Amino acid sequence: MPESIVILTGAGVSAESGLGTFRDTGGIWDQYSLEDVATPEGFARNPALVHDFYNARREHAAQARPNAAHEALARLERHLRGRVTLVTQNIDGLHERAGSRQVYPMHGRVDQAVCAACAHRWPAPSKLSTQTACPACGQNTCRPDVVWFGEMPYYLDEIEQALQRATQLVVIGTSGTVYPAAGFVEVASHLGAHTVEINLARSEASDAFNRVIEGPASEAVPAWVEEVLGK
Numbered sequence: 001m002p003e004s005i006v007i008l009t010g011a012g013v014s015a016e017s018g019l020g021t022f023r024d025t026g027g028i029w030d031q032y033s034l035e036d037v038a039t040p041e042g043f044a045r046n047p048a049l050v051h052d053f054y055n056a057r058r059e060h061a062a063q064a065r066p067n068a069a070h071e072a073l074a075r076l077e078r079h080l081r082g083r084v085t086l087v088t089q090n091i092d093g094l095h096e097r098a099g100s101r102q103v104y105p106m107h108g109r110v111d112q113a114v115c116a117a118c119a120h121r122w123p124a125p126s127k128l129s130t131q132t133a134c135p136a137c138g139q140n141t142c143r144p145d146v147v148w149f150g151e152m153p154y155y156l157d158e159i160e161q162a163l164q165r166a167t168q169l170v171v172i173g174t175s176g177t178v179y180p181a182a183g184f185v186e187v188a189s190h191l192g193a194h195t196v197e198i199n200l201a202r203s204e205a206s207d208a209f210n211r212v213i214e215g216p217a218s219e220a221v222p223a224w225v226e227e228v229l230g231k
């Protein structure tokens, strides 16, 4: 079977681009209450607080630049055209800005807005607020186009199909604590794929992988890509 690689990334792949992770010491969930800013109930309770939270993350993401890990994954896709599927839990858009094309942002994109009334999607302005009118229906019911806890991630059918045909699953910079992404390694292993974890340090999920590569993504990911391309 030809090489077919599914890559799953988390916040650790963007850490060296200056964007915070969630569960490392001092991470985003040490600074904000997840329930207040990343759930539909939190948005219903205080939409202005949630808009402020994502307006700040949208600005940080816009100012950040892809790092060597993002660029190496885009290079891998160019060399293995059609045989690399990149699934990311990140909402920062850095994989796309590095040139990756086959990207499934399963938790959405902070630079997109969606209307809760008519489901229209459009590129978010730098600041969204409760006064932002939907360009399609005119109602001020917009929200960041991101997936909150308790909501269904995007692209699950496409991701399932990619896992079914994967010869390798490579999981980069994620704590492996949030489902369904955290369950991909079991699915891939069950289907006979080789599984690799690339992380700064061993994670809670490391024992589930055939191979664990420890190191910062900006060094470990380019090295792994060169290893794959050098075969």
Ligand code: APR
Binding pocket: 009, 010, 011, 012, 013, 015, 016, 021, 022, 023, 024, 027, 089, 090, 107, 172, 173, 174, 175, 176, 177, 178, 198, 199, 200, 201, 203, 215, 216, 217, 218
């Ligand atoms: N290089 C590689 N890995 C790194 C680096 C780095 N420079 N810095 C941190 N890491 C690793 C950490 O060791 C940790 O395992 O990145 C991981 C970050 O884990 P989390 O902060 O939990 O982020 P993530 O796994 O992406 O969270 C998943 O949870 O809050 C939700 O929707 C949010 O998409 C997010 C999901």
